[in-house]
Amino acid sequence: QGVHSNYETDLFVALIKAAGEVTGCRDLNNTSLRVIADHIRASAFLITDGVVPSNEGRGYVLRRIIRRAIRHGYQAGASGPFMHKLVAPLAEEMGEACPELIEAQQRVAEALALEGERFAQTLGQGMRILEQELAELSGTVIPGELTFRLYDTFGFPADLTADYARERGLGVDMEGFEQAMAGQRDRARAASQFRMQGVAKVSVEERTDFTGYEGLDDSATVLSLVLDDAETDCLGEGSEGLVILDRTPFYAESGGQVWDHGMLTWSGGAFAV
Structure with a gap:
């Protein structure tokens, strides 16, 4: 289209404008809006292909994409779930070339809305704590103990802490985080063995x-x-x-x-x- 960046094409201009509307951000050059525009495309097509957010495989990749977009939405001014509101603008721009997106539009929107609701509270709490801690950080590395506490207490993923740190020129003590995680797993395993040692075998073979x-x-x-x-x-x-x-x-x-x-x-x- 004779432009110097993908973000200047008609598709991305429309998605960036839509992202600005749903987040309340008027600065259409805001980097977060570009991230959201890119990630709504990726997540919508993954869901259209049958992937659902989860903690394994492609589902985990999808969950990370959605949650990174949500985090940028909060930075741009969003106060609640918004990704599902971008499915219609995306379908309008790409539906003719990708009719399967039109067919899956409702399913995509529902999956994004549900993931947004689940992550909204987690993200809001985690971001507030992280920003408070960073304001008092004396060095350039976020302690592994803090990263673990955000994860363990608020469900705030370590990869989002790492993203947040990277954008501010900071590092994350991932070795310390992994050590804290290992300690938590050991404690949970010991507690589980104590709690479940007398449980009779449940006569259920099928998965829920x-x-x-x-x-x-x-x-x-x-x-x-x-x-x-x-x-x-x-x-x-x-x-x-x-x-x-x-x-x-x-x-x-x-x-x-x-x-x-x-x-x-x-x-x-x-x-x-």
């Missing part, structure tokens, strides 16, 4: 299907109940136990990501998860 990227509620079948370290036929009022389902929209704790809370309901009552 995670449906949280399709919606926030679902119907499921109870596969097993566990009370006092043994399978049971009933969990009574006031008791605490484990419920194993064939499918669930509840996101479990993983990779520092905060787990979901909610309710399980049936014809006879309900209880908190």
Whole structure:
């Protein structure tokens, strides 16, 4: 198109403008808007191809792309989830060349909205703590203990801490972070062995299907109940136990990501998860 940068092409100009609108940033030369414009393309096409945000493989790559874009959105002025609002402008610009994006538009938007909701609280808390700590940092390296605390307490990924540091000419003590992680794994393993040493083998072979990227509620079948370290036929009022389902929209704790809370309901009552 006779321009000197990809970001000056019609596609990126439109996406940067849309990113500015959803974040409230009026400076269309803001680097964060360019990052968002690039990352909405990448994440939308990964989801269109069937990838969902997760902590493994392509899903982890997708999650990192989305979360990096969200972080830049906060820096540009966003106050909540916004990536899903960019799917329509992207489809408008690229839908003719990529009709599969039009077909998957709703699914892409829902996945981005859900990931945004899950990460919004985590990111906001982590960024505030990180900025406070950096204001008092005397050297040029972020301590591994701080990086681990952000990850362990707020679910703030170490790679985002590293990105944030890199943009400010700082380093991160990743060796210290890994040592803290190893110590946490050892403590968790010891606690798990202590807690689970008397658990009877659960007679469930099938895996639970995670449906949280399709919606926030679902119907499921109870596969097993566990009370006092043994399978049971009933969990009574006031008791605490484990419920194993064939499918669930509840996101479990993983990779520092905060787990979901909610309710399980049936014809006879309900209880908190």
